[in-house]
Amino acid sequence: MGTWDTGPFDNDSAADWCGALHDADPALRPELVRHALTVTAETTGYLDDHEACAAVAAAAIVASTLPGGTPITSHYAPAFLTEGGTIAFSEDFAPLAVRALTRVVGENSEWFDLWTEDGADSPDEAFAAIADLRKVLLPATVDKDQQALPL
Template identity: 35%
Template sequence: MGAWSGEPFGNDAAADWASELDSLTDWGAVRAALTAAAGVPDLDADAASCAIAAAETVAHGIGKPTQNDAYTDSVHSFVERAGRPDDMLVALAISGLAAATSAGSELTELWEEDDPEEWRTANEALRDALERA
């Protein structure tokens, strides 16, 4: 899995996805990552990691980030260029996050074998931030 924390950008797939934001100026890639996850009952681990990272990016866009560290530097720069996400993207972020953390998600299965409480706590904080938008 290549994870060092349960935070949204605490794994290789999410960190790689975030680096792609460096050249982007709109929410298209974020929307694509969330759309690829939303409603998928058996999401693979990398797609789930990217969806969670995309949801955190939306949280940054609405001024309610749950992770602020060196791993989110590209997110800050992206949000400055892209502006605030619309309400439809916030709703999609909630749906994508739900799929990524569902019982059928491969990422959920992997975390259940490791330290699920840290991961669950981080995702609950993200869900709460998005729902307060």
């Protein structure tokens, strides 16, 4: 993993995925985000770091659109977002993002393995970044009748 910091966009895989999202037809962007989240959430075998990093970036983008979400400012995020653009997401994106993040920090995840191996720089900060995203996304997994949406 070519990583230079602990944020959701601070690695080669996320930056590459963000570049592809930026270059995509705006009408297709929500489905590209959904795809990144779904691939990770539904992986049953060993989760490759590239998919995990794309899902973390996608989850950060979804979280940025929710109350309490952090605006996208990273130079490695899709430029259209840092320039004031947006993506509209349906309400099923937040639960999907939570499922993907849960998979990223779970067993059989290269992302998890790389951050927990001896010598990894700032693993606590990397896990805190995921926890911060989950804090924003989790309230959006409750519907208007206060019943939890399926995760």
